[in-house]
Amino acid sequence: MLSESLEVEKEIVDDFKKILGADFIDGQVQRKGRVYIKVKTDAYKKAIEHAVEKWNTYHLSTISGVDLGENIELLYHLLDPKAKITITIRTEIPKSDPKIGTVSDILPSALVYEREVYDLLGVIFTGHPDLRRLVLPEDFPEGVHPLRKEWKPEEVK
Amino acid sequence: METIELLILLLKFIVFPGAIFCIAYGFFLEWFDRKLYAKFQNRIGPLLTGPKGLLQPFADFVKLLAKEDITPVGADKLGFTLTPLLTVAVSLFTLLFIPIHSLTGVLSLPGDVLLVLFISTVFGLLIMFAGYFSGNRFSMVGTERTGLQFVGYEIPFALSVISVAAAARSLEITNIVNYQVNILGLPLIVFTPIAFAIYLISALAKLEKIPFDIPEAETEIVGGWQVEYSGKKLAFFRLATDLKMVFVSGLAAALFLGGPYGPSIPGLEPIFYTIWFIIKTLIVMFILSNLRSLFARYRIDQVVHGFWKYMVPLAVLQILIVEGLIFMGVI
Amino acid sequence: MSVEKRIFKIPVGPQHPALKEFEHFVFTVDGERVIDVGFRIGYTHRGIEKLAESKTYIQNLYLCERICGICSAAHQGCYAQTVEELADITAPPRGTYIRTLIWELERIHSHLLWLGVAAHEIGFDTLFMLVWRDREVVMDLLEMISGNRVNYAMSTIGGVRRDISDELKHKILKGLDILEERTKYYKEVCMKEQTILARAANVGILTREQALKLNAVGPTARASGVDVDLRRDDPYGAYDEVPFNVIVYDTCDVLARVLVRVDETFECINMCRWLLENLPEGDIRTKFARKIAENEVVGRVEAPRGELFYYIKSNGTDKPERLKVRTPTLANILPVCEMLKGGYIADIPIVLAGIDPCFACMDRALFIDENSEKKWVWSREQLRIYSIKWYKEHGNEVVRERWKQ
Numbered sequence A: 001m002l003s004e005s006l007e008v009e010k011e012i013v014d015d016f017k018k019i020l021g022a023d024f025i026d027g028q029v030q031r032k033g034r035v036y037i038k039v040k041t042d043a044y045k046k047a048i049e050h051a052v053e054k055w056n057t058y059h060l061s062t063i064s065g066v067d068l069g070e071n072i073e074l075l076y077h078l079l080d081p082k083a084k085i086t087i088t089i090r091t092e093i094p095k096s097d098p099k100i101g102t103v104s105d106i107l108p109s110a111l112v113y114e115r116e117v118y119d120l121l122g123v124i125f126t127g128h129p130d131l132r133r134l135v136l137p138e139d140f141p142e143g144v145h146p147l148r149k150e151w152k153p154e155e156v157k
Numbered sequence B: 001m002e003t004i005e006l007l008i009l010l011l012k013f014i015v016f017p018g019a020i021f022c023i024a025y026g027f028f029l030e031w032f033d034r035k036l037y038a039k040f041q042n043r044i045g046p047l048l049t050g051p052k053g054l055l056q057p058f059a060d061f062v063k064l065l066a067k068e069d070i071t072p073v074g075a076d077k078l079g080f081t082l083t084p085l086l087t088v089a090v091s092l093f094t095l096l097f098i099p100i101h102s103l104t105g106v107l108s109l110p111g112d113v114l115l116v117l118f119i120s121t122v123f124g125l126l127i128m129f130a131g132y133f134s135g136n137r138f139s140m141v142g143t144e145r146t147g148l149q150f151v152g153y154e155i156p157f158a159l160s161v162i163s164v165a166a167a168a169r170s171l172e173i174t175n176i177v178n179y180q181v182n183i184l185g186l187p188l189i190v191f192t193p194i195a196f197a198i199y200l201i202s203a204l205a206k207l208e209k210i211p212f213d214i215p216e217a218e219t220e221i222v223g224g225w226q227v228e229y230s231g232k233k234l235a236f237f238r239l240a241t242d243l244k245m246v247f248v249s250g251l252a253a254a255l256f257l258g259g260p261y262g263p264s265i266p267g268l269e270p271i272f273y274t275i276w277f278i279i280k281t282l283i284v285m286f287i288l289s290n291l292r293s294l295f296a297r298y299r300i301d302q303v304v305h306g307f308w309k310y311m312v313p314l315a316v317l318q319i320l321i322v323e324g325l326i327f328m329g330v331i
Numbered sequence C: 001m002s003v004e005k006r007i008f009k010i011p012v013g014p015q016h017p018a019l020k021e022f023e024h025f026v027f028t029v030d031g032e033r034v035i036d037v038g039f040r041i042g043y044t045h046r047g048i049e050k051l052a053e054s055k056t057y058i059q060n061l062y063l064c065e066r067i068c069g070i071c072s073a074a075h076q077g078c079y080a081q082t083v084e085e086l087a088d089i090t091a092p093p094r095g096t097y098i099r100t101l102i103w104e105l106e107r108i109h110s111h112l113l114w115l116g117v118a119a120h121e122i123g124f125d126t127l128f129m130l131v132w133r134d135r136e137v138v139m140d141l142l143e144m145i146s147g148n149r150v151n152y153a154m155s156t157i158g159g160v161r162r163d164i165s166d167e168l169k170h171k172i173l174k175g176l177d178i179l180e181e182r183t184k185y186y187k188e189v190c191m192k193e194q195t196i197l198a199r200a201a202n203v204g205i206l207t208r209e210q211a212l213k214l215n216a217v218g219p220t221a222r223a224s225g226v227d228v229d230l231r232r233d234d235p236y237g238a239y240d241e242v243p244f245n246v247i248v249y250d251t252c253d254v255l256a257r258v259l260v261r262v263d264e265t266f267e268c269i270n271m272c273r274w275l276l277e278n279l280p281e282g283d284i285r286t287k288f289a290r291k292i293a294e295n296e297v298v299g300r301v302e303a304p305r306g307e308l309f310y311y312i313k314s315n316g317t318d319k320p321e322r323l324k325v326r327t328p329t330l331a332n333i334l335p336v337c338e339m340l341k342g343g344y345i346a347d348i349p350i351v352l353a354g355i356d357p358c359f360a361c362m363d364r365a366l367f368i369d370e371n372s373e374k375k376w377v378w379s380r381e382q383l384r385i386y387s388i389k390w391y392k393e394h395g396n397e398v399v400r401e402r403w404k405q
Helices: A003-023 A041-054 A110-121 B002-014 B019-040 B056-066 B077-095 B112-134 B137-168 B173-184 B193-206 B231-256 B269-294 B300-328 C048-052 C057-065 C072-087 C093-121 C125-146 C166-192 C194-200 C208-213 C218-222 C254-277 C328-340 C345-354 C380-404
Strands: A024-031 A034-039 A059-067 A071-080 A085-094 A099-101 A124-126 C007-012 C024-030 C033-040 C295-303 C306-314 C320-326
Touching (some): A003 A034, A003 A041, A034 A041, A041 A071, A041 A099, A059 A110, A071 C306, A085 A099, B002 B019, B019 B231, B056 B231, B077 B112, B077 B231, B112 B173, B137 B193, B137 B231, B137 B300, B137 C007, B173 B231, B193 B269, C033 C345, C048 C057, C057 C072, C093 C345, C125 C166, C194 C254, C194 C345, C208 C328, C218 C254
Parallel strands (some): A034 A085
Antiparallel strands (some): A059 A071, A071 A085, C007 C024, C024 C033, C295 C306
């Protein structure tokens, strides 16, 4: 990739740095059209709001949850189809107390994705109107979330 | 003498042209319909049971008889058991009025057109009962739909038959057939093509075939009114459907196509008339199979709307045309 | 009768003839009108996301392919291209072109399959049978190229597994001619046949605003006037070189969804022709080292049903740290609930089918045989015996309970 073609992406990172101030942890341009912004948990919603308003990334592709050991990392993949840019807002929350506010008031499609993350990783989205399991059966044991690294498929045997 | 006459009448009821012939012919019509429908869809259709799969409908029937028969807990037991039997009985009864081997049916009385029309509406009612008694949610929706569709097709069906009766100036099937054979010398379809078309379309609705298979729409309400029926009861319903096919095509032949009359060798009329009957009903079935492979299923509101908005005025127009023709002395 | 009593709850699924896979929808209906829709998914949950963490990158190729039978090439190709980006290698042009060709042939097959299913849902079985007969042409082409009819196993990390010879090229071009002619005919049928118009026009409305708000994807979004196509908006494979049009209709109903897919089939046919005629010479794949350094990549393709999303994170070993898949049907589930509200029961099947749902795709991640108190795995035979015993004891109560509702 040529470096001059990444101007917009760099501008996005700078913009987020300016808006979020101390809550901005890291910004990264991976390649053309791929921007990763790491923010503190308190400011993630502000960051998403800003991305939707300023950069028009109205399309939430999905929310990915990754188990990092001590923490769970949440990645909100936002896409602006016209500008061909994907902004990924990432934030970490402690595994011992996995709580974060919902974004379904800004992006209604998050209703389903948040349920999926809750189901598989046990992240509780406060303010979600209907936080139930999405894909696992109803009689699955409470508090067991299989995508966490400590959970092994052998456990059920 | 009386006992022999009674015996002959009994044979007519049971063997020919009554129950056994009609049931066998019903199976044959189902096979014909299925095979033709398959041809239109570039499939093969029944193939293995009997020559060219001819015995498939019969095999299906026997197989269903042997299947487990379940009565749901929520069903009304008496009604649930009685409806399939009644449906078959009623269909067989109506068939006795259809002229098959001669110009008269096994039964014939003044005003039997009205009787046949009335009994054929009982088909619809029985289907509603069938759905209602099974007490299933899908059946309920199917029942509602049957009722609504019934309101749609029954009036145009009756009007199309009445226009024929008006042309023949008689309410007796035998007289209508005789009128075509002896007085007019032409089948009535020549003067009542609109009524014939309306008759066929409402017949499709009566038989619940595409595009009017709304009450049992498989992809929407999983078979509708018949969803809870299994085993023997389902077998009887399927048999009744086959008999209804014979009835609908037979009545069409009698009213519009000059009945079972056709060129024949004197003395052998019953055989020739039966052959002519089969040919004419097959023509009707051919048209029906064609129609049902050409369309998508309508929605219930569209059906009722369509029948009342287009079919009823057209049927009335046909009656007016017939009256005009009589007035001018053409027929 | 009071108003409340006329309100039924109709369950659709997990087993229902209108749904070809297991999903559960509950419709609250008043007469023939649908008032509310609830959904419950997960019946074909297989735990692929968890399983992928314990398999190598090469093994995962074939695992990802099996997420979905109909868009298997989209899944496998998307996975392969995402891992390529992760490992910082590029597939040679010929490999990319062949991969794109497979994607487009698959789109033809998927759209024709959908057209048949949609026809079946509205009771037009003749169209269903004929369309599926002609779909065999493209299935045969795919079999000739890859050796398989369903899971093609064409893509591999760093390219594709099989080459296309000149002889095969001619056969494909011939097959494409047949497909184009037949598709033209089906388009005419869809636009002129009165019963189809009666059932599809103005049914299952999803306005542009709703589609944007609920993030609908793929043909569903394009039929609602949202001009989005990842092949153009986030180019991958050979799509920045192939000329094609994005089909957008703005009538927002099922008919628009039909026409978008039929028109897209024409585009696909043209793209396949272009790809075959401009197929570059050279290798079809490059080498790939088994281990990948720590990295993370977001990969997207436009699957036949819409945006397919992969997020892969590597950790320096030969197995991924995390593999996240988001399939188009999951994105379209909220829009479809919106479409169904206020419609007729009769329109449920065609509206549901309108998004071209693929539920097996949607429920990946986990499979389990578990009881909350005791933990064991049952064999199928044990489960069968247990269920027979259980139903003998409790069957009647359960059934009665159900009827009371």
